[in-house]
Amino acid sequence: MATSALAGAPALAGGRPADSIVAGPGLSAPGHSRPSPGPLPRERVLPVLPQLAGLFPGGGLPRGGTVLLGPAQATDTPFGPRSGTCAPGLSQPRRAPGLTSMLLLLLAGSSSKGHWCAVVGLPELGLTAAAEMGADLSRVVLVPRPGSEGRWQSVVSTLLETVDLVCFAPGSPVRPTDARRLAARARERGSTLVVFDPAFPSGAARGLFPTGERARRAVARWPGPSDLRCGVKESSWSGLESGHGLLSLRQLEAEVGGRGAASRPRRGRLQIPLEPVMTLLSQS
């Protein structure tokens, strides 16, 4: 599948052969200058949709790891207005449309392979969309309201002991000690914690106009460690015209960076509804 997908891919940074980037098991291309980080054994990753496998080291979410789904780092962005100032030391949170879809894709990947998932603190998640992406809703446990301070910690850590993938959207800034404790629990139990932190103001209007005053007040809620950081660089819709058409095709440019094998961020473009394969853009 990889070769046909990448035949039309743009030239890659560093001139590395394309198929070395799709780091599926058993796909380590011979004869390139640096040994690529070997694929993780299959037991050590949770499956993602095949279209996304090229983005993640080892072809899946690391078991025992923490994955932060947050706004992409605000550096040189051709996208989104950078308005106002922000607190010193904090990068300006950029609007990241498409982050919820990324979360749904991750859920679809794990649950469709029979892994149990849990979603904590996201009453607004569009589960119809998840099912359309292929998620098996009977394997997704929902805890929309994990309770007040002092409660949610035990809820999340109990679920980390129980299911393979826990998606957690903090309702308020998480204390560093709690964050470290949860990450340690995930590591200990071999489950994956996905922290969904789009740095949007909470409430009903999540995802709405997060620029201006509201965006300036919104800060990242997850202070703690993350092994992988997954963001959406760019998103566009097509199919809708003025007065006719239909939102039918979405292009997302996702970026995955982090520690270790993922220290060099990988970027890829994917389409929703999903194409059979993803176009990997670069591994800068």
Place this chain on the structure above:
Amino acid sequence: MTPVRTLVVWCPDWPVVAAGLADRPAVIVAANRVVASSAAARAEGVRLGQRRREAQGCCPELVVVGEDPARDARSFEPVVVAVAEFTPQVELTRPGACALPVRAAARYFGGEASLAVKVRDAAGAAVVAIARAAGTTAPGPPCKVGIADGPFAARLAAREGVIVPRSSSVEWLSHFPVEVLGRPELTDVLRRLGIGTLGELGELDEAAVLARFGSEGGFAHRLARGLDERPLALGNPPADLTACRELDPPADRADALGFVAVGLAEELLGRLAPYGLAATQLLVEAETEHGESLRRCWRGDRPFTARAMVDRVRWQLEGWLQGPVITAPTAGVTMLRLTVGDTVPDDGRQMDFEGGLAEASRQVERGVARVQGLLGHEAVLIAQRAGGRGPAEQIRLVAWGEELGGDHGAKAASSSTARPKKERGQASRRSRPGRRAAGAAGKDREVPPWPGRLPPPSPALVHPVPVPVEILDPDGSPVGVSGRGRCTSVPSHLVLAVGGGSSVAITGWSGPWPADERWWDPAAARRRARLQVLLADGTAHLVVLEQGKWCLEATYD
């Protein structure tokens, strides 16, 4: 082993009585089939096993109620209390029937006939009280009592309301048709082999029956010969078949006790498993802070699974804790004890295809039960796809552990992704009630018809509380939707009503998709029109107009 002389109390049409519908034509349906009916319904020609539609065709004023074993068990509790006055060894087979050993009680109450009359009167009085509490004016069908050797024969005797003389049960049984065994697949084959009565079945050679029909056939053969339902347990059962848990603080809700029971049931089954045994009789005992106690014995047709054990505990305690004030406990439950009374060799149960998955889901069940203990039963949900037009209506959330409906999520999911995407401009046809029912029941149908439903992809964010917005045309006046389902003018700006009223230009829009729902029911009728909008900041949303007000329903994030 000679069968124990048994008395069975049978309350006919119990599910109907429990639902408070015994005095009118009513049926209880499960999976679209009639499983119980009232006498009035039967007089109109309703039969068990009919489809709901057929039953309604026989009798247009028929009341149809869904099956609810918990309700049946809860309301049966007063009858059990009344029968337990005679002997504490009451055994529940299913709600609506209970059995007790005759020997000692008959001697005390002056013979079998006298005991039968006394038990019938006591149970009958309890049933009348229940029916009155449930709002039924006329009393339900009278209770029936029968005595025979062994529970199976006694159940049949109760149906006829007779006392079968001692050790003549075999003869008496031999005239019954094989259908009374309650195993349709087996009796179907027996009929075609020319075996019509229990007597004919009993004359066959046991080994031959076992070889041809397996353990199920062997079981039926035992019954036909008037032997006890369960053969002697092979091997020695473990001595300690009791699991007990002290509760501190005391629990006063049946669902909290259900969580405790999960652990106890697992423990019991774990202890039985090494011996290759399965439990068919379960004794559930609960004790409160004030020393009140309740013990009930449950007997299962099939060996109990952990889930079945927990269900029995929950039913029994719900009936007790929420029952009439006189019998309800005055304090929280401090002790719960489960005891396995009777075992059979565990001849296997079809498990998940991959054993690992089954093990994993058991672990998930335990973990989720702990979260439910922290947050409450309703806090943990599981989603299921349902029929509907709006993004929120297409998902039904069910509390974890409760029964899911028929339609399964995964199937619908895969089929909808496979569908062609371009099917826009659904006309605003009025949906008919028949359509709706077909959609809800359509298990096999891939995509039920929901005219006015937006095609996929669906929005990734569905706002729990719709956000009020305004849609303005280039002149700044509000946009509406006409009765013919068209926009009155071109939408050009979206203004967020809250948060300072920031205005964003609309770069693309489509629709409206009108949805005129439940117009035949004034209380539930809703008229809405949905519009997809793409904003200048790159975000896409679904806005909905209802009663002249636009709201942001969902975001394509």
